[in-house]
Amino acid sequence: MKKLIYFIGIVFLLCSCTKEVQIDIPGYEEKIVIDGNIETGQPPIVLISKSNDIYSPTDLNSYLNSFIKGAIVTVSNGTTTIQLDQICTDDLPPGTEQIAADLFGISVDELSNFHLCAYTSFNPVIWGEIGKNYTLTVTYNGKTYTSSTYINQPTSLDSVYWKAETSYPDYGYSYARLTDNPSTYDAYLWQVKRINIQSDGKPKDNIFTKTFNPVFDDEFVNGLSFNFFYENPMSFDDSTVQSQYKGLYHKGDSVVIKFSKMNQDVYNYFEKKYTQLATQGNPFATPINIVSNISGGALGVWAGYSPSFDTLYCQ
Amino acid sequence: MRLLLFLSCFLFSLQANTQENFTISGTLTNGSTGELLIGAQVLVPSIKRAVSSNNYGFYSLSVPKGVYIIEFKSIGLTDKKMELDINRNTELNIELQVAEKNIEEVQINAKKGENVNSTKIGQMALEIEDIKLLPAFMGEVDVLKTIQLLPGVSSVSEGGQGFYVRGGGPDQNLVLLDEAIVYNPSHLFGFFSVFNSDAVKGVNLTKGTMPANFGGRMSSVLEVNMNEGNSKKFKVKGGIGLISSRLTFEGPIKKDKGSFIISGRRTYIDVLMKSLIPKKSPFSGSGYYFYDFNFKANYKLGKNDKLFLSGYFGKDKFFYDNKNDNFLVDMPWGNSIASLRWNHVFSGKLFMNVSSTYTGYQFSFGSQQDQFKFRLSSSISDIGSKVDFSYFPNDRHKIKYGLSYIYHTFIPTSVAISAEEVDFDMGKPQKIFSHESAVYFSDDYDVSDRFRLNFGLRYSFYQQTGPFTRYIKGTIGHSDTTITYSKGEIIKFYQGLEPRISARFTLTENSSIKAGYSINNQYVHLTSMSAVSLPTDIWYPSTSIAKPQKGWQATAGYFQDFFNGKIETSVEVYYKGMNNLIEFKEGVLPTDNVKDNTDNLLTFGKGWSYGAEFFIKRKIGKLTGWIGYTWAKTERKFPEINGGKVYPAKYDRRHDLSVVATYKMNERWVFSSTFIYATGNTLTLPTAWYVQDNSLLFDYGARNSTRMAPYHRLDISATLYGKTYKIRKNDQGESERIPKKYKSNWSFSIYNVYNRANPFFLYVDSNGDLFKGDFNMKVKQVTLFPIIPSFTWNFEF
Structure with missing residues (x-):
């Protein structure tokens, strides 16, 4: 069906012309974006940023400046609740530069140019374990956002x-x-x-x-x-x-x-996310709002993963 | 059945009071072609009686015993007057001859008073000959495009399928081709209609109070009547255009007894593309074409019986075949329609039509890349039958009653996917069987000379029956359960009373006021997942979850003729309420439709629209045409869409203006133009962007909260007729005009004369990589058609 939508899109675009227009798009409201995950044997990592008006500048600075510092972030595994530490790019523990650079999508050299913060914990008590439910709570500007996710039994590839x-x-x-x-x-x-x-x-x-x-x-x-x-x-x-x-x-x-x-709610988020990415700009798809699994009006996702690993030798 | 018996008793009692009257009845035909005349007028001026012929050319009129001058009129044909002594029931079958001179006078007489006198409110008829003179997109004369120039009727955009009437969706229009339902009246995503102008006699649109003999849709009825074929002589006509050609063959089966017509057309865009696209291009294997055939035959079985057989078959096909990357796509879709009708005249007072109809619509999309195969298909098949009686007990009543039945089979979506040796489990195709039926009664009643009332009642029934599998979706983490219904098991039953009433009160000879109210139930629905209408839109019947749509409309209008009927004007206002409207839930994906019932993905709400329509039409003279202006507002409210807040429908248009003008300069040149202005359509665009896991994502605003720029366009056309006669000297040496057997004309059109870049849709376009510093995002507008000149050569012999 997606292919069908692309195909029809191509047919229309072939016989049409496009131009840039400035029209009023009413209804912007700033929302908080929470991007958190936890996987087996790994600490929880949470990034918090803001959404930007569609007509606002889309350069890297605007994006990086949209990161939020000073939020209170806690993760609970049902028995223990830990407040995550705010780790910022200008004060990284040694050896974590590459991880931080990849997390924000910038190079290691650029890290020091920005004061970007993520929330994590070095306390292994709250690191991911199979079969546990993890509840995330974010409090910022007097508002609280919550979600929970589960780490499933992994399935290996045959x-x-x-x-x-x-x-x-x-x-x-x-x-x-x-x-x-x-x-x-x-x-x-x-x-x-x-x-x-x-x-x-x-x-x-x-x-x-x-x-x-x-x-x-x-x-x-x-x-x-x-x-x-x-x-x-x-x-x-x-x-x-x-x-x-x-x-x-x-x-x-x-x-x-x-x-x-x-989990299914995490899958639902990603299914819609990747559909939106694939259909961005295609009029034959309905606008897809990506439904967050976080309550309180935030965008983003709180995802638990249980990976299995294989090595493929291409020969 | 009991109802029909009751009606018959009631009707008999009406007749019992009118023993002194005699009936004049018969069939009106065109003298040169034998075609039945629809809407022709029969008048008895001395007693101010007038009736018009029905879709089968039949008329019936009751008059007291006496001597009368009776007049027969039809547009473009010479009037006929007869003096008759009516002292018994009289059958008068009349042929009207083609007018040679004084066309203007003929036309004015033929249609005079219809605007003001009838109880029809929100009803408009267009003759195919008038439609053919208007500018045509790429030379293809299109009745649906012309309908959209009338007030209260609009298209979503250039590429939209169907049309929208008074704030109702495209599925709310009952489109009938010789009484058979047409589910998708468009070719090529709505750029062309399925109605071949050479096979069509005329169209009649009812957008106001729907008469009781029609039902099953909420907004309008569009009746398209096919030509019967020439019963006098064999004729060939056709046209050669830039993108398509047409050919029609018609003639008598037996002279004055029966006739036939076969008409076909095909586009040749695919052939042109083949020669234009280089072989190395990735689109080299691509193409598109459509073709359609119309067929109709009729035969008089005897004095009182006539049979009609009509058929339509059409197909659109897109194909893409790229051998370089082993990618194949094919997408065929089309309608097949047939109707068999039997007219029987019991007496001059009672006319019956029995119709049996078949409608099929199929859509399929297939793709193959390497070992991966995908096929999506959907289909509809309707088998229907109806009996309609027209009864004319006396000069004050015109009664219609009858019943109808349709057996629907819907396959909304069927998907098959395979990769290498594994067939994926896509579930069984959903097949939905249902029965739709109705009984109705209506009376067009002249209460007094000034006051006419048309009241009707329709009672409709609907049931969904097995076999059927109902999926009950499990909550997150729980699997689905199913309920299976066996063959013939009644799953859901709906019924509803649909009253229809309209009235006309004559103020003066040239002015009247009219009002109407109607309730309509609709048991089948069109659901669309995309922002524009496509052949992929799914027709879905009512089920236990998808309840029937229910609508009501109140309408009132003032009608005035000027200059002895040369100019007709009207102002109509309406308010329409709609319940159980259907939309897909927010965020539903096409694949959600698989291994599930489509109605589990639907959400239900209500809508309303109101507006005022202003219409002025000049019917007679060298310059004819109309100006239509509509002010309207259409809104929707769905608990699960837009946070339950009211939002504008996607085709909500505040202003809609159409100007249509045709200028007949002389016998050879006719010029024509249309101008359209409409408020831009609404759409949903992202209001914000954000980043998650290094992907830039959009957050969309309120439903349909953005409005595109207004749509306006001017089209012009010129038609040059070849000389219809030769000049020859006769024996006395005088010049004499000898009519030519062979006729032809050239039709030149320019679409979008001032090359307006009208918005087809808007989207947010992004380029580059945010993390590499070259990212930018723009709102872009896509325009489909620039200025397009075209020409067509038409011939007839």
């Missing part, structure tokens, strides 16, 4: 493999086989990073990257064993990759696949 494209023997997609549990609702997230050591002694990728639509649930595959494939998401931002090889892994790549499970 197998992972790489297959060269017929026309390009050295390039191919990543494939996997999965057996879905017929008795439970399951939703999955696919993330990857290549760990080949390059000539500078560093791995190809530092962090896990999500594909264009990295989430799916078992609505149509409940209880089935099936094969599926995903593209190489890193290749699209890599200017050294020729266009015909975009989306493909190179023969010899070693890819760590992080295959996580999540």
